[in-house]
Amino acid sequence: MPEIIEDIAQFTCPPPLGVRDKIVLGHGSGGRLSAELLRDVFLPLFSNPVLDRLDDQAVLEIGGSRLAFTTDSFVVKPLFFPGGDIGSLAVHGTVNDLAMGGAVPLFLSAGFILEEGFPMEELRRIATSMAKAAAAAGVAVVTGDTKVVERGKGDGLYVNTTGIGLVRDGARLSASQARPGDRVILSGPIGDHGIAILATREGLEFETEILSDSAPLHQLVEAMLGVSTAIRCLRDPTRGGLSSALNEIAVQSSVSIQIDETRIPVHDQVKGACELLGLDPLYVANEGKLVAIVAPEVAGEIVAAMRRHEFGREAVVIGSVGEKRAGLVTMKTAFGSTRIVDLLAGDQLPRIC
Amino acid sequence: MKYVDEYRDPQIALTIAGRVARNVTRPWVLMEVCGGQTHTLMRYGIDELLPKAIELVHGPGCPVCVTPLEMVDRAIRIAELPGVIFTSYGDMLRVPGSRADLFEARANGADVRIVYSPLEAVKIARANPDNKVVFFGVGFETTAPANAMAVWQAKREGLTNFSMIVAHVLVPPAMRLILESPTNRVQGFIGPGHVCAVMGYQEYDQLAREFHVPIVIGGFEPVDLLESIAMLVAQLEEGRAEVENQYSRSVNYEGNLAAQRIMREVFEVSDRKWRGIGSIAASGYRLREEYASFDAERVFDLKDLNAEEPKECISALVLQGLKKPVDCSAFGKRCTPVTPLGAPMVSAEGACAAYYQYRRHA
Amino acid sequence: MCLAVPGRVLNVVEGDPAFRTANVDFCGVRRVVNLAFTPEVKAGDFVLVHVGFAISTVDEEEAARTYKYLAQIGALEEEGLASASAVKTGDAP
Numbered sequence: 001m002p003e004i005i006e007d008i009a010q011f012t013c014p015p016p017l018g019v020r021d022k023i024v025l026g027h028g029s030g031g032r033l034s035a036e037l038l039r040d041v042f043l044p045l046f047s048n049p050v051l052d053r054l055d056d057q058a059v060l061e062i063g064g065s066r067l068a069f070t071t072d073s074f075v076v077k078p079l080f081f082p083g084g085d086i087g088s089l090a091v092h093g094t095v096n097d098l099a100m101g102g103a104v105p106l107f108l109s110a111g112f113i114l115e116e117g118f119p120m121e122e123l124r125r126i127a128t129s130m131a132k133a134a135a136a137a138g139v140a141v142v143t144g145d146t147k148v149v150e151r152g153k154g155d156g157l158y159v160n161t162t163g164i165g166l167v168r169d170g171a172r173l174s175a176s177q178a179r180p181g182d183r184v185i186l187s188g189p190i191g192d193h194g195i196a197i198l199a200t201r202e203g204l205e206f207e208t209e210i211l212s213d214s215a216p217l218h219q220l221v222e223a224m225l226g227v228s229t230a231i232r233c234l235r236d237p238t239r240g241g242l243s244s245a246l247n248e249i250a251v252q253s254s255v256s257i258q259i260d261e262t263r264i265p266v267h268d269q270v271k272g273a274c275e276l277l278g279l280d281p282l283y284v285a286n287e288g289k290l291v292a293i294v295a296p297e298v299a300g301e302i303v304a305a306m307r308r309h310e311f312g313r314e315a316v317v318i319g320s321v322g323e324k325r326a327g328l329v330t331m332k333t334a335f336g337s338t339r340i341v342d343l344l345a346g347d348q349l350p351r352i353c
Numbered sequence: 354m355k356y357v358d359e360y361r362d363p364q365i366a367l368t369i370a371g372r373v374a375r376n377v378t379r380p381w382v383l384m385e386v387c388g389g390q391t392h393t394l395m396r397y398g399i400d401e402l403l404p405k406a407i408e409l410v411h412g413p414g415c416p417v418c419v420t421p422l423e424m425v426d427r428a429i430r431i432a433e434l435p436g437v438i439f440t441s442y443g444d445m446l447r448v449p450g451s452r453a454d455l456f457e458a459r460a461n462g463a464d465v466r467i468v469y470s471p472l473e474a475v476k477i478a479r480a481n482p483d484n485k486v487v488f489f490g491v492g493f494e495t496t497a498p499a500n501a502m503a504v505w506q507a508k509r510e511g512l513t514n515f516s517m518i519v520a521h522v523l524v525p526p527a528m529r530l531i532l533e534s535p536t537n538r539v540q541g542f543i544g545p546g547h548v549c550a551v552m553g554y555q556e557y558d559q560l561a562r563e564f565h566v567p568i569v570i571g572g573f574e575p576v577d578l579l580e581s582i583a584m585l586v587a588q589l590e591e592g593r594a595e596v597e598n599q600y601s602r603s604v605n606y607e608g609n610l611a612a613q614r615i616m617r618e619v620f621e622v623s624d625r626k627w628r629g630i631g632s633i634a635a636s637g638y639r640l641r642e643e644y645a646s647f648d649a650e651r652v653f654d655l656k657d658l659n660a661e662e663p664k665e666c667i668s669a670l671v672l673q674g675l676k677k678p679v680d681c682s683a684f685g686k687r688c689t690p691v692t693p694l695g696a697p698m699v700s701a702e703g704a705c706a707a708y709y710q711y712r713r714h715a
Numbered sequence: 716m717c718l719a720v721p722g723r724v725l726n727v728v729e730g731d732p733a734f735r736t737a738n739v740d741f742c743g744v745r746r747v748v749n750l751a752f753t754p755e756v757k758a759g760d761f762v763l764v765h766v767g768f769a770i771s772t773v774d775e776e777e778a779a780r781t782y783k784y785l786a787q788i789g790a791l792e793e794e795g796l797a798s799a800s801a802v803k804t805g806d807a808p
Contacts, residue, residue: 022460202469205745272354272742276764277469278718334363335575337398354742356721356761356773365785389718442766470767472749495719498752499766506733547719550763550771573719576785602778603721603763603771612752612770 030240030285031344054252055174056235057101059167066167068103070094073160079126081200083193083211084287086159087130092214092287093238094163095137099218100234100290102171102225108134109162110144115154126157137216139163168222170229177232178253180323183299185292187220187306188213188314189265190242194284195273202277210269215288220309227305230295237291240343241283245291246329247343254326259319259341261333282331283344293321356602360574361397369579370402373586380406381589383582384531385543386524387493388415389573397575399582407582410539410677413527413627416492416520417444421626423660424520425450431487431518431653432463438481440474441489443467451660471503471517478507478515487649490517495547497521497638498612501619504640504647516649519639522625524548525556526636532564541585543578544570546600553608557596565594572600619644678705719765721773722748726758739764 026033043052050058057070074090084092091108098105110130114123134141192213199210217236224231233253237245242264250257266274266281274281288311294302299317306312319331329341359365385391391411394400400409413419429450432439439455446455446465459465464484468474471488478486490500500517507515524545531537544557549570557568567588571581581599588595598604616638625637640648649655678684684705722739728747729735732754739748739762746764750756753769762769 022457024456024460026456207740207743207745268354269743272744275354275357275720276741276744276746333397334361335366335397335399335402336363337401339396339398354721355723356778359782369785472767495765495770498770499768502733502749502751502768509733547763547765547770550719580785602774602781609752609771611754615751 028239029344030238030244031283034240035343053174053176054248055101056097057103057163059101059103066103068098068101068165068167069163070097070101071160071162072097073158075155075158076197077155078197078200079122079156081212082196082209084214085126085129086157087126087128088133089212089214089287090159090161091130091133091137091139092216094161095139095216095218096236096287096290098163098165099216099221100173100236101165101167102173102221102231102234103165103167103218104222105137105139105163105165105216105218107142107164108139109160110141111160111162112144112146113154113158113160114146114148115156116148116151118154118156123157126159133216137218165218168225171225171231172229173231173234175233175235175249175252178249178255178257178293178321179232180255180321181296182232182293182321183296183317184246184257184259184319184321185294185299185303185306186242186264186316186318187217187290187292187312188288189267189270190237190286190289191266191270191274191281191284193287194241195270195279197285198277198279199273204273204276206269206273208269210267210273213286213288215311217288217290217311220290220306220311223305223309223312224292224302227301228295228298230298231292231302232295233293235291237286237289239285241281241285242291243282243329243341244343246341247327249291249293250329251327253321256322256325256327257319257329258322259329259331261331263316263318265314265316282341296320357574360572360576362576366397366575366579367402369576369583370399373407373579373583374404376583376590377404377406377586378590380408381540381586382408382410382538383541383543383585384410384412384539385571385578386412386414386528387543387545387548387573388417389547390414390543390545390571390578393573393575393578399575399578402579403582407586409582412531412539412542413630414493414524414545416496416522417442417448419522419627419630420445420448420491420520421628421660422450423626423658424518425454426452426660427650427653427655427658428487428489428518429453429455429458429463430655430658431649432458432465433461434485434653436484437464438477438484438486439463439465439489440468440477440486441465442469442491445489445491471500472506475503475507475512475515478512479510482514484514485652486515487653488515488517490519490521492521493524493545493548494521494552494616495545495550497616497620498551498609501615504619504644505615507647508644513646516647516652517640518649519620519637520625521620521638522627523622523636523638525560526633527627527630528557528560530630530633532560532566539566541566541589542568543581543585544568544596546570546572546577546604549598549600549604549608551609551612553606554596554598554604555606561594561596567594568596570596570598570600570604572603681705719763719770721761721763722746724756724758724760724762727756737762737769739769 027037057068060067072093074086076086079086095105196210196212235245246257303315306315330338331341425448455465474488554570561568567585569581569584571577584597620638621641622635623637623639624632624634626632645651722741725738725740727737733751735750736747737750739746748764749768761773763771
C-alpha cells in the first residue's frame with residue numbers, strides 16, 4: 001500500500017491523453033470529437049467553398065438552378081423502434097437535411113450494406129417502410145446499391161441515403177447567416193427520438209410508449225418560407241441534440257445564442273426518462289424537429305404558420321442571437337441564473353453521481 | 354415529477370436565497386462534498402443567486418474523478434484480456450489512465466459495456482458462462498449496498514465467472530482530511546444526502562464536534578441546497594456547530610439498516626488511494642476474505658500494477674476549496690473535458706468539468 | 716455517488732427477500748426496482764432509487780411538512796407571490 005498521506009495539500013494529477021490514434025465512439029456523436037475529426041482529418045483534404053460552410057446540405061449552382069445535395073448514413077441500433085425503423089429514419093433524415101437548405105426534396109439514392117445471415121423478412125419490412133416514407137414525402141428512390149459483408153462484419157444492416165432537391169427561390173439558408181437580434185424558434189418538444197431508442201435498448205417501459213418523432217419536415221419548411229424568406233438558417237437537431245445544432249450555428253455565424261429553459265418543451269415522460277438515466281434532454285437526438293433562426297420582425301408570424309402544421313404544433317420562440325462572446329450558447333435557467341450549453345466531448349454518458 | 358419539481362420551484366428558491374442574503378453578516382466559506390450537489394449548484398447557477406459573502410467551494414465528491422490512476426489502468430488491463438466482458442457505469446469510460454481510457458480499450462477490441470446497475474453485470478455473467486465478467490465498482494457509500502448485493506447474489510448462485518474491481522470511497526475520512534489541513538478554509542459543509550440515506554449521519558456528529566463545524570445533510574435539488582445553505586448560515590451566524598438534516602424526507606439518523614447489513618457482510622473498511630490526493634487511511638471498502646474469489650484485482654492478479662501520478666495541475670487545491678477551477682492557468686486551455694489534466698475535470702460531476710460546462714465565464 | 720430519483724411503487728412482486736422487486740413509476744417511465752433494502756415498502760409508497768435499488772423511502776408526511784414550511788416562508792416573505800398550496804409542475808427539464 002502506498003504511504004498514507006497526512007495532509008491533503010499534495011497535488012498529483014494524471015497526464016493528458018494527447019492526440020488519439022484510433023477512432024472512438026465519441027467521434028460519431030455529433031459533439032466536440034466529431035467536430036475535431038472533421039476539422040483535423042477531412043476538411044484539410046477536401047476543402048472548398050461549399051464544404052467549408054459545413055451546412056447540413058451542399059447548395060450548388062448548376063445551369064442557373066440551385067441544387068441541394070446531401071448524404072447521410074444510418075447505423076441505428078435497434079433497427080426497429082417505437083415510431084419507426086432504420087428505413088423510415090433514413091428517408092426522413094435525408095429529406096430533412098435537404099429541407100434545412102430550403103430545398104424541395106426530389107430524389108434519393110439508397111445504399112445498403114447487409115450482413116450475411118440478415119433475415120430477409122426484416123429487410124422486406126425495412127424496405128417497405130422506406131417506400132412508404134418516400135411516397136409520403138413525395139420523393140422517389142431513383143438509384144441504389146447493395147453490398148453484402150461476411151457474417152460478423154456488419155451489425156445486421158447499414159443504410160446510406162443521398163438526396164437531391166431544388167432550392168426554392170429566395171431561400172438563402174446557412175448556418176453562417178445568423179445575426180444579432182435574430183430569434184431562435186424550436187418546432188416542438190425535444191428528446192423523443194433519442195429516448196425512444198435508448199428505452200428500447202435498455203428495456204425501459206413507459207405508461208404511454210415514447211415514440212421516435214421521426215418525420216419529414218419539408219412541408220413545414222415550405223409553410224415557413226411561404227411566410228417570409230427572412231429565415232437565416234434551419235437546422236435539424238439530430239445527434240448531439242439541440243445543443244449541437246445551436247453551437248454549430250453560433251460558431252459558424254460568430255454570434256452568441258441565448259435560450260430560455262422555461263420555453264423549451266419536453267414531454268413529461270422524456271423528462272422522467274432523462275432524470276432516471278442521468279441524461280440532459282438538450283443533448284438527446286431528435287429526428288422530426290427543427291431549429292430556425294429568423295429575423296425578429298417575422299418570428300411571430302412564422303411561429304403561427306408552424307403551429308398550423310402537423311409537425312409544428314408546439315413551435316415556440318426559445319431565444320435570441322447576440323453579438324458578444326461569439327460561439328457561446330447560454331441558457332437562462334428557471335431561476336434566472338445563466339448556464340453555458342456547451343458541446344459535449346462525445347456521446348452523452350449517463351450520470352450516476 | 355413528484356418530490357422533484359417542488360424542489361425546483363424558482364419562487365421558493367429565490368425566497369430562500371433572499372433570506373440568506375438578509376441573515377448573512379460576514380463572509381462564509383461553504384463546501385458541498387457530493388458531485389451530484391456540485392452538478393446542481395452549477396447547472397442552476399445557485400452561486401449567482403447567493404450574496405457575494407457566501408463562497409461555495411466544491412469538495413472531492415465525485416467518485417469517478419477520485420478513482421486512482423492505477424485502478425483505471427488495472428481496469429483497462431483486465432478489459433483487454435481475451436474472453437473478458439468488462440462492465441461499468443458510463444461515466445467511467447472517459448476517465449484517463451496512464452495511457453488510455455476504457456473507450457479506447459473498446460476501440461481496440463475490448464468488450465466494454467455500459468450498465469446502469471451492478472445487477473445487470475451479474476445478469477451478463479449468468480448469460481455468458483464462458484466469459485469472465487468484471488464490474489467496475491466505483492462509488493461512495495450510496496452505491497456500496499448495490500455492489501455488495503451483486504457480489505452476494507453471485508456467491509449465492511455459485512457464479513464462478515463474475516468479479517468486481519472494488520474502488521469504493523467513503524465521505525467522512527475525506528472530510529476529516531480537509532478539516533485537518535492547516536490551510537483549510539471551509540467553515541460549513543453540506544453533507545451528502547444520498548450517502549446518508551444509506552449510512553445515516555452519526556459519523557458526522559464526531560466531525561462537527563471535533564472541528565466545531567456545522568454540517569447540514571442536504572438533498573440534491575436546488576431548493577434542497579439553498580435550504581441547506583440557509584441552515585448553515587444560520588448556524589454560523591449563531592456560532593453553532595451541529596449536524597442538521599435538511600433532507601429529512603429521505604434521510605434518518607441511523608440510515609438504512611438492511612443496506613448496512615449487506616455492506617458489512619461483503620465489505621470491510623480499507624485504506625484507499627484517491628486520485629489527485631493520495632492515500633487516505635480507512636477511506637474505502639474492499640471485499641472480505643470470504644468473497645476473495647469475486648475480487649477482480651486478486652482474480653486477475655493485478656495488485657502489483659501501480660502508477661505514479663505526476664504533478665501538474667492544482668486538483669488538490671481545488672478539492673480543498675483553496676482555489677477555484679477558473680484560478681487554474683490550464684483551465685479551459687490545456688485542461689478541458691476532452692483533454693483533462695486532473696481529477697475534477699474528468700467526469701461530468703467534477704468541479705472543473707461542472708464549471709467548464711455550465712459556468713465558464715464565472 | 717448520488718443520482719437517486721424518487722418514484723412511486725405501482726406493485727410489489729413478492730419472493731425471496733433478496734430478490735423482491737417492484738414496478739416503480741417515474742413520471743410515466745416504469746422500471747423494475749430491487750427492494751432488498753426497503754422490505755417494508757408497499758404499493759403507493761415513494762422510494763428513492765439508485766442504480767436499480769430502492770435505497771430509502773420518501774417520507775410523505777415529512778416531505779409535506781417541509782414543503783409546507785418552505786411554501787409558507789415564501790408566502791410570508793414575498794407577499795402574494797408564492798402560493799402555499801400550489802405544487803408547481805415546472806416544464807423545465
